[in-house]
Amino acid sequence: MxxxxxxxxxxxxxxxxxxxxxxxxxxxxxxxxxxxxxxxxxxxxxxxxxxxxxxxxxxxxxxxxxxxxxxxxxxxxxxxxxxxxxxxxxxxxxxxxxxxxxxxxxxxxxxxxxxxxxxxRFQSGPEAWIGEQARVGGWFTGRAHWLGAVFTAADNPFASSPWRREKGALWDVGPHALSVLLPLLGEARRVAAVAYGPGDTVHLVLDHVGGASSSVTLSLTAPPAAAGSMVELRGEAGVTCLPQASEGxxxxxxxxxxxxxxxxxxxxxxxxDAAFALRVTRVLATAETLLHGGTR
CATH class of the missing domain: 3.40.50.720 (NAD(P)-binding Rossmann-like Domain)
Structure with a gap:
């Protein structure tokens, strides 16, 4: 090709x-x-x-x-x-x-x-974990933190990106969190969003079609020492966390x-595929409307 x-x-x-x-x-x-x-x-x-x-x-x-x-x-x-x-x-x-x-x-x-x-979704350890948790099922709730230091770390090459300045963590790292949670907990039928915290920090709460709920914290303005990502699931099988990727x-x-x-x-x-990414976009757009004082 x-x-x-x-x-x-x-x-x-x-x-x-x-x-x-x-x-x-x-x-x-x-x-x-x-x-x-x-x-x-x-x-x-x-x-x-x-x-x-x-x-x-x-x-x-x-x-x-x-x-x-x-x-x-x-x-x-x-x-x-x-x-x-x-x-x-x-x-x-x-x-x-x-x-x-x-x-x-x-x-x-x-x-x-x-x-x-x-x-x-394309890192070997996390990809295997997502597949396994999808097979296990029975998840009651999930929570995710996706905290970047794009706007706080020195000389970050993405800090000057105009679209990141405009859209912030919701649109930059929000897709990562949703790409893990939606396949495991189901599509989001309701979304709540608030912008509490420093910089572009936002918090989402999702009600998923299967009855589970999840919470998501997103930021590009975390202190460098606090940056990182985490996804935790709790359900009938107990508690499990997304493994950290070991590859770039x-x-x-x-x-x-x-x-x-x-x-x-x-x-x-x-x-x-693009159809899945569109479903992620729908959640982001709903959250953005709520953060700007609208209703969805």
Missing amino acids: RIGLLGTGPWARVAHAPALSGHRDLDFAGVWGRRPDAARDLADLHGTRAYADIDALLAAVDAVAVALPPAVQAELAVRAARAGCHLLLDKPLAPTVAQGQAVVDAADAAGVASVVFFTT AVPALIRALDALLTAAGTGTPHSC
Whole structure:
């Protein structure tokens, strides 16, 4: 499969480009970016071609990996799907439900596969734990903390990201927590959200369709020493916690690319496809409305 990369920012440089160039079953065929000089630099670094025209890249590949802000990703994912390209997307899928739905509709209409890179879902230890807890079932409640230090640690490369400044922890790390809780506890039928605490800290309470409940604390302004993630489940089988991942983003992204290859080859949707990411987006959008004083 020939695959192109859309995006040249920090995440593209440290995760996407190394994973694409290191995958034995992919031909890393080119890079497009909103800054042509950055696209040339990244392409040169990985021995591929920089494209100034995105449509030329889409015509030359079978799939694209997207490492761009959510609003830009949603627009270009629709364009790529209509060009017949399979989609490896990042979280969140889109900044609004309407934009996320447009991505799902475009992928469905074109018959292309999609995988959304919820990092935890593609790390071997956490992935195995999630599968096991889904088989066990009977969970009464869950709680998750996803605390980042993006805005408090020195020289964090993502601190200047405009969309993270605007959307905060809810949209940046919220998808990670929801990608674990929803498969285990069921879809969220009701959501409560409050912004108590420093910076962009928010707290969610979810009522899941199976009767379980969960609480989620999210922040990008935690003290560096307090940063980290945790998911705990309590139910008929007792208490269990999500294991900490022992590997970085690149091996997990390679597994996501494996999942895209399988979905494209078999026609069977992956559990982390754009449709699942849209369900996550619906929860985030509901919480955002509540945080801004609306009702949902």
